[in-house]
């Protein structure tokens with residue numbers, strides 16, 4: 402593939418990716434949050450860094466600054482301009498994005514790309530470099546000054562082409578040359594490529610710091626593993642969560658049964674484990690049972706064990722979970738699902754510390770501490786008569802409510818980072834972390850499935866993201882439109898699929914499934930829903946097809962195809 406000099410494709414697609422959201426105080430370019438700031442501020446900052454760090458270290462810092470933004474823009478270029486077929490167009494998106502961001506106008510002089518045969522040559526003239534303007538007051542310099550721009554070019558090309566490319570600024574107006582000109586080649590074509598690549602290595606001090614942090618993390622991991630506590634350290638610094646942890650810890654040394662109330666996936670099991678680990682019983686077993694997962698007819702034999710011949714199929718005697726938890730803690734999750742008979746038997750254990758295997762003639766002593774959990778309103782179950790009152794009061798001695806994730810939103814970022822590092826380790830991945838948009842979506846989502854759902858989303862994101870790429874909102878949530886607190890505030894979904902204010906203006910509580918059910922009940926067909934969504938997205942994007950497609954999580958081409966299919970105006 403070669404062109405000399407190539408023409409830029411239209412920059413419309415790149416401009417469409419730029420969104421100004423003044424009400425929210427944000428500017429976005431694709432998935433990255435951007436900043437608009439005066440050149441004079443950047444100039445001031447540069448002067449200060451050169452004075453404090455010296456020229457060479459400041460240069461390295463600015464080259465790396467450019468390098469990082471080049472890296473992110475390469476992802477955007479590829480996602481907007483596509484795959485290998487359109488490689489030249491994707492490559493040219495780099496200088497076009499650079500121009501769009503007000504850094505420089507890059508005039509292409511020459512481009513030759515034949516990567517299969519290991520050949521790449523690219524040359525640009527830079528007009529209106531912001532860095533030359535920043536340096537102008539200092540007068541002509543001894544060396545080229547477009548550091549950030551150069552770092553950007555190196556990263557953009559390398560990341561996009563999947564080969565290490567290095568650019569050199571062969572002439573620069575900042576040192577009195579008539580124009581700024583850069584030449585890019587595959588790194589190995591430059592004799593000094595190794596020394597040059599050092600510019601992009603982080604400061605030795607920072608390297609050492611990272612290394613130290615990595616060693617501490619490994620040691621902590623080893624420690625947790627030897628104590629059998631891997632995964633069991635609850636993360637959360639919101640006051641509500643910390644208060645609850647403090648209460649949990651104060652209950653740990655006593656023998657009192659603990660009842661944990663909270664929605665599914667809020668971390669009740671992790672808390673039960675913590676209680677166990679902090680108690681005198683930490684050396685004994687921790688056994689967890691999900692009462693809802695065991696068929697009612699088997700629950701008693703599961704919990705209390707069974708004697709050989711007690712019923713057909715009981716071919717040998719078996720220990721129950723209570724016996725296995727002897728000397729330790731038994732965690733009964735979904736307690737409300739226990740059958741009346743199992744409730745009666747559980748009450749006896751709590752009162753007498755004795756169990757009776759199914760089919761046994763005698764009782765036996767057990768020493769077990771019970772931690773129970775439920776997401777249902779147990780008191781209501783008592784009132785309805787489906788849960789024993791005496792058992793309820795026995796278990797209700799020390800009750801803790803575990804807050805749902807939407808009430809501890811400040812913890813989302815820390816939890817997401819925690820799961821990210823665990824899954825990167827597990828899948829042997831090295832992503833560049835979450836994109837700004839992905840991070841913001843994580844913070845806004847309602848999380849009906851709480852921490853378990855957050856964990857699953859991050860796992861999905863890591864699996865779908867290649868090394869050295871950012872985890873996008875789509876990788877986390879798929880094409881499914883994220884129900885956020887913002888979008889739901891005062892909104893419902895009417896039969897035409899449009900978002901509307903609910904009559905009383907209160908936040909809509911309907912889940913996606915409920916909303917879909919409402920549409921079906923309103924008699925809408927799939928085609929009608931699709932058509933209504935296309936129209937709504939189009940109307941909500943002022944007719945901008947790329948923006949409308951993005952709102953529906955589709956490519957522009959797929960969206961345009963559907964418009965045509967329904968004969969909708971484009």
Ligand SMILES: Nc1ncnc2c1ncn2[C@@H]1O[C@H](COP(=O)(O)OP(=O)(O)OP(=O)(O)O)[C@@H](O)[C@H]1O
Pocket residue numbers: 632634635636637663664665666667668669670671672734776816819852853856
């Ligand atoms: N505070 C936390 N810090 C780190 N990980 C957590 C935290 N809370 C929960 N998790 C993780 O989230 C997942 C769900 O937690 P857990 O199984 O304890 O929830 P649960 O409330 O017991 O759910 P259910 O009621 O559905 O059984 C687990 O994988 C757990 O490791």
